[in-house]
Amino acid sequence: MTIETTAAQTAAPATGETVTMTYSEAVRDAMRIAMAKDPAVFIMGEDVGTYGGAFGVTGELINEIGPDRVRDTTISELGIMGAGVGAAMTGMRPIVEIQFSDFTAQAMDQIANQAAKIHFMLGGAVNVPMVIRAPGGSGTGAAAQHSQSLEAWFVHIPGLKVVMPATADDAKGLLLSAIDDPNPVMVIEHKLLYKTSGEVRTGDIRTPLGVAAVPREGKDLTIIATGVEVSRALEAAEILAADGIEATVVDPRTLKPLDSDTILRTVKATGRVLLVQEAVRTLGFMSEVSAIISESDAFGYLRAPIKRLAGLDIPIPYAPKLERASVPQVEDIVAAATDLVRKW
Amino acid sequence: MNTQIVANRELAAASLATMWKIRRFEEAVEDLYGRGLMHGTMHLSIGQEAVPTGACLALNKDDYITSTHRGHGHCIAKGADMERMMAELLAKETGYCRGRGGSMHIADTATGNLGANGIVAGGVPIATGAALSAKMRGTKQVAVSFHGDGAMGEGAWHEGVVLAAMWQLPVVFLCENNLYGMSMSSEKAFNLDQLSDRAKGYGIPGVTVDGNDVQAVYDATKEAVDRARAGGGPTFIEAKTYRWRGHSKSDKNLYRTRDEIDEWRGKDPIPLFEAQALAAGGLTQADIDAVRDNVRTELRSAVQRANAAPDATADDLLSAVYAR
Numbered sequence: 001m002t003i004e005t006t007a008a009q010t011a012a013p014a015t016g017e018t019v020t021m022t023y024s025e026a027v028r029d030a031m032r033i034a035m036a037k038d039p040a041v042f043i044m045g046e047d048v049g050t051y052g053g054a055f056g057v058t059g060e061l062i063n064e065i066g067p068d069r070v071r072d073t074t075i076s077e078l079g080i081m082g083a084g085v086g087a088a089m090t091g092m093r094p095i096v097e098i099q100f101s102d103f104t105a106q107a108m109d110q111i112a113n114q115a116a117k118i119h120f121m122l123g124g125a126v127n128v129p130m131v132i133r134a135p136g137g138s139g140t141g142a143a144a145q146h147s148q149s150l151e152a153w154f155v156h157i158p159g160l161k162v163v164m165p166a167t168a169d170d171a172k173g174l175l176l177s178a179i180d181d182p183n184p185v186m187v188i189e190h191k192l193l194y195k196t197s198g199e200v201r202t203g204d205i206r207t208p209l210g211v212a213a214v215p216r217e218g219k220d221l222t223i224i225a226t227g228v229e230v231s232r233a234l235e236a237a238e239i240l241a242a243d244g245i246e247a248t249v250v251d252p253r254t255l256k257p258l259d260s261d262t263i264l265r266t267v268k269a270t271g272r273v274l275l276v277q278e279a280v281r282t283l284g285f286m287s288e289v290s291a292i293i294s295e296s297d298a299f300g301y302l303r304a305p306i307k308r309l310a311g312l313d314i315p316i317p318y319a320p321k322l323e324r325a326s327v328p329q330v331e332d333i334v335a336a337a338t339d340l341v342r343k344w
Numbered sequence: 345m346n347t348q349i350v351a352n353r354e355l356a357a358a359s360l361a362t363m364w365k366i367r368r369f370e371e372a373v374e375d376l377y378g379r380g381l382m383h384g385t386m387h388l389s390i391g392q393e394a395v396p397t398g399a400c401l402a403l404n405k406d407d408y409i410t411s412t413h414r415g416h417g418h419c420i421a422k423g424a425d426m427e428r429m430m431a432e433l434l435a436k437e438t439g440y441c442r443g444r445g446g447s448m449h450i451a452d453t454a455t456g457n458l459g460a461n462g463i464v465a466g467g468v469p470i471a472t473g474a475a476l477s478a479k480m481r482g483t484k485q486v487a488v489s490f491h492g493d494g495a496m497g498e499g500a501w502h503e504g505v506v507l508a509a510m511w512q513l514p515v516v517f518l519c520e521n522n523l524y525g526m527s528m529s530s531e532k533a534f535n536l537d538q539l540s541d542r543a544k545g546y547g548i549p550g551v552t553v554d555g556n557d558v559q560a561v562y563d564a565t566k567e568a569v570d571r572a573r574a575g576g577g578p579t580f581i582e583a584k585t586y587r588w589r590g591h592s593k594s595d596k597n598l599y600r601t602r603d604e605i606d607e608w609r610g611k612d613p614i615p616l617f618e619a620q621a622l623a624a625g626g627l628t629q630a631d632i633d634a635v636r637d638n639v640r641t642e643l644r645s646a647v648q649r650a651n652a653a654p655d656a657t658a659d660d661l662l663s664a665v666y667a668r
């Protein structure tokens with residue numbers, strides 16, 4: 001396999017510098033770097049080639065890398081996922097793009113019963129180093145079958161790792177770590193974040209899996225949020241600060257394996273916890289975080305009951321007002337945090 | 345021999361009106377969306393109007409259809425009201441789904457439309473199930489599964505057809521082959537001269553027709569529906585057509601040429617039908633003009649009334665999650 005020079009050039013080692021790019025460009029940059037470095041890495045999915053991906057994430061990569069490794073498929077999620085598993089078991093490192101995380105439902109046998117379990121079932125004889133990239137989340141008016149936040153499904157399957165990048169830099173760093181990882185890794189990107197920009201480290205950088213980020217520290221409460229709710233939590237924290245409430249914001253980044261240490265440390269420091277997820281409330285990821293805190297010695301530090309803010313237990317509706325009302329917004333976070341701090 | 349639609353004044357006028365309704369409805373939607381007055385995503389079937397028009401003409405009101413993400417045409421052809429459709433797309437309480445569904449989940453069960461579907465091939469096994477139900481209940485209803493060429497890459501397509509063939513169900517699998525599933529050309533995707541060649545492998549009859557010709561679609565559907573009602577089992581129909589617009593708003597048309605699009609615009613099903621109707625004596629030029637003008641007026645008032653309706657309200661957002 002030959003590698004185009006443009007791709008090879010961007011595979012330069014980490015420089016310590018940063019550049020402003022969108023979340024979507026950061027994902028593409030990670031894939032370009034990984035493909036330049038390792039001919040075993042390839043992308044496969046619906047319309048990832050000339051079309052550039054349903055959300056434009058692969059963009060013009062096909063022109064740089066060629067159609068062999070930026071591989072268009074038929075509309076066959078189960079088949080694509082199975083092909084990814086087979087390729088991963090036999091020396092390749094596929095990045096499978098699913099157009100909307102909702103369509104992992106089509107591919108679920110290959111994800112849950114094959115990819116996640118093969119290493120274990122075969123007594124460790126074979127690895128499945130596959131990355132699944134899929135955009136999740138609401139906010140685009142695409143309604144119930146294109147807007148779900150399904151991370152809990154995947155966290156519930158031993159054998160899978162699950163990451164949810166909330167910033168452009170993490171979108172790149174976590175994806176590169178996921179590609180390195182010898183396990184199947186589910187990367188749940190967020191469609192509302194694709195066009196957001198941030199400072200991204202240049203070159204072949206990493207954000208380690210299993211390490212939480214603490215983008216803001218404050219003494220009054222700890223807000224733990226995932227995905228698009230991280231930026232909403234940070235925006236809320238600004239508003240709260242103006243009102244004299246200092247919030248710590250924790251972004252777990254990797255949901256499995258989870259960095260419980262950082263969570264517990266920050267909870268002990270503030271004694272108040274607000275958990276924020278876009279996904280529906282019942283048995284959501286934050287239910288687990290709540291349980292972890294309750295079972296730990298951080299429990300003794302709590303000055304207030306643990307509070308969850310989550311999506312309503314409903315399918316995401318189409319109408320803009322209804323869609324907005326379905327998941328936590330900045331003002332909901334501000335209100336819940338204020339309530340926690342003022343009441344307790 | 346089937347009814348010659350173009351020679352029959354009533355049927356010709358109705359068919360032409362259906363095609364114009366689909367065209368005008370979608371042009372209005374495109375305009376509203378472009379001006380930021382409509383939200384969400386859009387899949388337009390402009391250029392493909394003859395398929396649902398011809399197919400639904402062969403159906404009774406209580407026959408079922410399952411539709412797709414590109415479903416405005418199916419919905420209109422099966423008899424839905426444009427005002428309530430428009431209200432749904434405008435996120436109004438008076439819409440078919442009270443603003444919960446939008447374009448991609450629009451349905452009108454009163455006219456047998458079991459719903460558009462955001463999942464490619466999602467409606468295929470559902471049509472099989474509707475046909476199973478019709479058979480078990482001893483009705484003479486038939487189900488038509490509208491689906492795209494791209495849907496034939498899905499496992500759901502295979503499984504839906506296998507069950508229908510095994511049980512010899514009254515269902516028609518109607519593939520609108522508009523030559524692409526998003527950017528993937530059906531010619532490249534499927535190693536077949538025509539998609540109907542696949543039917544043989546499932547043990548059911550298959551036929552390919554000109555999907556821009558209302559009569560051809562009607563004839564094929566009528567034959568399949570008659571067979572299904574008589575207990576003769578499922579049929580696969582490939583109707584070859586073309587979508588003029590991009591797949592959705594994210595489409596930059598990088599995978600096809602301007603020449604190809606222009607070539608197919610030259611095969612516009614509406615003037616084609618008008619010319620046939622004039623030649624066959626079914627419609628006069630005055631009839632044709634009247635149909636077009638009436639649809640325009642009807643659509644305009646549908647948009648106005650839909651716009652004036654109350655917005656969908658979040659007050660009882662939890663109400664329809666579970667049936668009571």
Ligand SMILES: Cc1ncc(C[n+]2csc(CCOP(=O)(O)OP(=O)(O)O)c2C)c(N)n1
Pocket residue numbers: 046075077099103106412413414462463464491492493494495496522524525526591
């Ligand atoms: C299971 C699933 N996979 C992918 C998609 C994204 N998607 C929506 S429509 C479409 C193309 C469908 O092609 P086709 O069946 O030919 O219908 P057309 O759009 O041409 O009418 C794709 C890939 C989806 N909605 N559902």
Ligand SMILES: [Mg+2]
Pocket residue numbers: 492493494520521522523524525526
């Ligand atoms: Mg198609």
